[in-house]
Amino acid sequence: MCIIVLIISKERVSEISLNAFTGFQQKRMEIFSELVKRYWNGELKDIKDLDKLALDIKEKYEFKEDDLSFIKDQIRVAMGLEPKGKAKFENELEEITEIDAIKKPIVSKIEGVCEYCDKEDCGCDDICRYEAQVYKRQKGPVIVNDKCLSCGQCINDCDFGALADKIEFIPLINMLKDTNTKVYATVAPAIIGQFGDNISMGQIRTGLKLLGFQDMIEVAMFADILTIKEAHEFNHLVKKEEDFFLTSCCCPVWFNLTKKNYPDTFEHMSPSISPMIASGRFLKELYPESKVVFIGPCIAKKGEAKEPSLKGDIDFVLTFRELDQIFKSLDIDLKSLEGDEKDQASFGGRVYARTGGVSFSVKTVVNRIAPRRLIKLQAKKVDGVKNCKLILDHLSSGKELSANFVEGMGCDGGCVGGPRTNIEVDKATRIVNEFGEDSLIMTPYDNLNVMKILNELGFDSMEDIVKEEYLIKLLTRE
Structure with a gap:
């Protein structure tokens, strides 16, 4: 009986995670929206404020605790920064005050999501339709930036948010003000x-x-x-x-x-x-x-x-x-x-x-x-x-x-x-x-x-x- 309960529990966790990641392209823009509002209004002053943003996102979309590094990487990319695969923020707010230009690569792989993807339906095998950037290897896509045309089609085709392009507005806010x-x-x-x-x-x-x-x-x-x-x-x-x-x-x-x-x-x-x-x-x-x-x-x-x-x-x-x-x-x-x-x-x-x-x-x-x-x-x-x-x-x-x-x-x-x-x-x-x-x-x-x-x-x-x-x-x- 205990074994059966455990199996059901795992399936339930998997279902919750799948729901959290599905349709992530739209969720990503909502995360960006919340980031813009808080930074514009001076509500992001230190790491605690960024942590609160990440936790609010986790609760809103019913992510698991293990998904916090994924959420924080999405926040980093929405800030114009590199994903780090870390569950702790470091000096991100200081970094964006020193940025006068966003660095390459444009498209980044976000870790921690491909394990929830249904491998049979995954589009990674031909997510880059023109033999330029992405191909399947082990867990999710691998980005080959020297071959990338930066067309962005792969980002649209990945509904789970495993691929993301940096958004360049947050470092610009200080200049606009x-x-x-x-x-x-x-x-x-x-x-x-x-x-x-x-x-x-x-x-x-x-x-x-x-x-x-x-x-x-x-x-x-x-x-x-x-x-x-x-x-x-x-x-x-x-x-x-x-x-x-x-x-x-x-x-x-x-x-x-x-x-x-x-x-x-x-x-x-x-x-x-x-x-x-x-x-x-x-x-x-x-x-x-x-x-x-x-x-x-x-x-x-x-x-x-x-x-x-x-x-x-x-x-x-x-x-x-x-x-x-x-x-x-x-x-x-x-x-x-x-x-x-x-x-x-x-x-x-x-x-x-x-x-x-x-x-x-x-x-x-x-x-x-x-x-x-x-x-x-x-x-x-x-x-x-x-x-x-x-x-x-x-x-x-x-x-x-x-x-x-x-x-x-x-x-x-x-x-x-x-x-x-x-x-x-x-x-x-x-x-x-x-x-x-x-x-x-x-x-x-x-x-x-x-x-x-x-x-x-x-x-x-x-x-x-x-x-x-x-x-x-x-x-x-x-």
Whole structure:
């Protein structure tokens, strides 16, 4: 009888643990929300306060005592720190006050959860669908960071929270509250519509200012600048029928997939930095000593900002999902705010957010600067890592392609299909197109905001983007 009771007890413990871990992606954001509220309000001053947070989480979700190290690691990662696998907090609160940038790796393995996973149903065997990062070995996934594309799909696919990406907001709070530090938010073109129907860009800008940001700038404006650069590069490099040009340097998954696995094809890739990196570089030229925070739909952007040759251009990266949670945690109701509206980017720059947007934008400028070209720009647009691999396999094999301008985006639908968006891709695409059509600026060449930036840097012509060494260096990868 005793043995039977013991077996039932173990099964019950296992069931309770399974319930605690199931659906952890949503629970993780709720943990982050509680962390934000307590830190913002000055309620996290020492280890005792962090311990209380961990115990509150344990009780709320019915975790076991043995799961405390898992909970504390989730708190650490939500603070932007490395998981330690320890059941005791140490100097985490001191660490975040000294952080001016989050370190790699972006994606971390959290110990203590895989033992509860049903091995037959576990997705670890193909949790990284594109042979890049994670594979099964013994207890749970093993991360191979030098192969990782940082696409973030593995995090979404692991419902138990064994994989997590660092959240970069907690170290930023002290900077936002410091009146001597100017912090600018640059937002990805896919942001429109992500925070609710009829929420305008101006209302998002006002919300960000309430958080302490100096201002919000559309990254689409810097996409306009890079469109002009890539249009001139295409016009210069594609002279024969067999020539082709790879673009969408805005997508780090596409860029890294090509660079790591297709070196010969990579030679045809545009040398341009991404619009995100351009936003940081230009703002820091205009406002020295400022901090720049990029907000987008993408986990891979966290990795891009930490590349050695790009380090320091963007200080922190937040996702739409994280920002939405921050607004809710701090009771910032966007729909009740007065909008601070500005028209900063062209139609072309704004539709960078969806598949085909880059090709469309570059083509408008090519037609503008070289209307009599004999070889017209013929675009091939692919999205999703699987389709990106297919087109790269095709190009690397030397097969002919009925296109000379290849645009790749790692997420299905483009950035609107990123792993940290708040709305589904079809709706997001429609809203992005409508927002682009609402722009008063027809093409990147008509963007007077770009001209104003160039003037402030001492230049007086759009052509200087591709003629002046200073601007060329500012817009080019090493």
